[in-house]
Amino acid sequence: MINHLPEQKNKQILITSVATGSSERNSNDKFEDKATSNQPISWQTQVADVITDIDQLLAILELSDIKSELYIPKGFGLRVPKAFVAKMKKGDPKDPLLLQVLPSKLEQAKISGYVTDPLAENEQNPIKGLLHKYHSRVLVTVTGACAIHCRYCFRQHFDYQGNLPKSEQLELIQDYIGQHPEIREVLLSGGDPLSLSNRRLFLWLDALEALPQISTIRIHTRLPIVIPERLDSELLSRLQASRCQIVMVVHTNHANEIDEHTANYLLQARQKGITLLNQTVLLAGINDSVSVQVDLSERLFAAGVLPYYLHLLDKVEGAAHFDMTQRRAVELYWEMLQQLPGYLVPKLVQELPNRPFKTPVDLYNHY
Numbered sequence: 001m002i003n004h005l006p007e008q009k010n011k012q013i014l015i016t017s018v019a020t021g022s023s024e025r026n027s028n029d030k031f032e033d034k035a036t037s038n039q040p041i042s043w044q045t046q047v048a049d050v051i052t053d054i055d056q057l058l059a060i061l062e063l064s065d066i067k068s069e070l071y072i073p074k075g076f077g078l079r080v081p082k083a084f085v086a087k088m089k090k091g092d093p094k095d096p097l098l099l100q101v102l103p104s105k106l107e108q109a110k111i112s113g114y115v116t117d118p119l120a121e122n123e124q125n126p127i128k129g130l131l132h133k134y135h136s137r138v139l140v141t142v143t144g145a146c147a148i149h150c151r152y153c154f155r156q157h158f159d160y161q162g163n164l165p166k167s168e169q170l171e172l173i174q175d176y177i178g179q180h181p182e183i184r185e186v187l188l189s190g191g192d193p194l195s196l197s198n199r200r201l202f203l204w205l206d207a208l209e210a211l212p213q214i215s216t217i218r219i220h221t222r223l224p225i226v227i228p229e230r231l232d233s234e235l236l237s238r239l240q241a242s243r244c245q246i247v248m249v250v251h252t253n254h255a256n257e258i259d260e261h262t263a264n265y266l267l268q269a270r271q272k273g274i275t276l277l278n279q280t281v282l283l284a285g286i287n288d289s290v291s292v293q294v295d296l297s298e299r300l301f302a303a304g305v306l307p308y309y310l311h312l313l314d315k316v317e318g319a320a321h322f323d324m325t326q327r328r329a330v331e332l333y334w335e336m337l338q339q340l341p342g343y344l345v346p347k348l349v350q351e352l353p354n355r356p357f358k359t360p361v362d363l364y365n366h367y
C-alpha cells in the first residue's frame with residue numbers, strides 16, 4: 001500500500017536523481033519507467049532494488065577513483081537503498097552518509113578490544129530471539145534483515161539464523177512474558193523489524209496486545225530514515241489503532257539523512273499518535289563535531305522526533321576506525337549542552353556487557 005502525500009513529487013525528483021544521476025545508466029532503468037508514469041515507488045520495490053555492488057555505488061556517486069580503499073566483505077556486505085544514496089553528495093568520498101555504508105579496508109584491521117559480540121548477547125537469550133536484560137523490558141529480534149548495512153553495526157556478527165523466533169516461538173515468548181509480570185514493554189528489534197511485511201509485523205502486534213501487562217510496544221528501526229515509504233498508511237493506521245502506547249525509535253546519525261520528504265513521513269507518524277525518538281551512534285569522521293550534532297537535533301525536532309540516546313560506539317570487530325576517545329566524546333557533549341535546549345540533548349550512554357541498563361557516561365571524570 002502506498003501513501004499519497006502532497007510531496008510525492010519531491011520523492012520522484014529525489015529518486016530519479018539517483019536513477020539518472022550517472023551517465024552510465026541505461027534507459028531501461030526501472031526507476032525511469034516508474035518516473036515517467038509518475039507512480040510512487042513502494043517500499044518493497046525499493047528494498048528489492050538496494051545497491052549491493054560497489055562499482056554501481058561508486059558510478060552513481062562519481063567516485064570510481066576510491067575503489068582501491070575498499071574491499072568486498074565476506075559476510076556483512078555493502079547494502080544501501082537508492083533513496084539513501086540520493087541524500088549523499090556526488091564526488092565527496094568523505095560524505096557522512098557514504099562513510100556509514102562503504103566497506104573500507106580499515107575494517108580488516110584486527111584491533112584488540114574489538115570483538116564479534118561486544119554485548120555478550122549471544123549468551124542472554126532465555127528463548128530464541130528474546131533478550132531479557134533490562135528489568136521491565138524485553139527485546140525481541142523479529143528478523144535479521146536490514147534494508148541498509150551500517151558498517152559500525154554491533155550486531156553485524158550476530159548469529160541471527162540461530163536466534164530468530166519462529167512462528168511457534170511467538171507463543172513461547174508470550175508464555176515467558178506472562179511468567180514475568182515485571183515486563184511492561186516489548187521492543188521489536190532486529191535486524192530491522194520494519195523489514196517484515198505488514199502482515200507478519202501485525203501478527204507480533206496482535207500477540208503482544210493480547211497480553212494485558214504490556215502497556216508499550218516499541219519499534220527500533222532505521223527504515224523510516226532510509227526508505228521513508230515504509231511508513232505506509234496501512235502500517236500507520238494499525239499502529240494508531242493499537243491499545244498500547246507505540247514508541248518508534250529511529251536511528252539517524254547525521255542531519256543529511258532527514259530531507260523534507262523523510263520529515264513529512266515522520267510527521268505523519270507523529271500525527272497518528274506515535275511517540276518518535278531517535279538514537280545516534282557517535283562516529284569519528286561522521287558526526288563527531290558539535291555543529292553536526294546541533295544540526296541533527298534541530299532537524300530531528302523539525303521532523304517531530306526527539307533525540308533519545310547518543311551511544312558511544314560498541315567495540316565491535318571491524319569498527320575501530322569509527323571510534324574516538326571517551327575524553328573527546330565527553331568534551332563534545334559539554335559543547336552540545338551549551339548550544340542546545342535541554343530537550344534536544346540526547347543522553348550520552350554506553351552499553352556495558354553486564355549492566356541491566358544503558359550506562360550514562362561519566363561527564364566529570366576526564367579520562
Ligand SMILES: *Cc1c(COP(=O)(O)O)cnc(C)c1O
Binds near residue numbers: 138139187357358
Ligand atoms: C537498549 C535495550 C533496551 C531498552 O533500553 P531503554 O533504556 O529502555 O531504551 C532493552 N533491552 C535491551 C537488551 C537493550 O539493549
Ligand code: SF4
Binds near residue numbers: 145149152153156
Ligand atoms: S539498521 Fe541497525 S541493525 Fe541494521 S545494520 Fe544498521 S545499525 Fe545494524
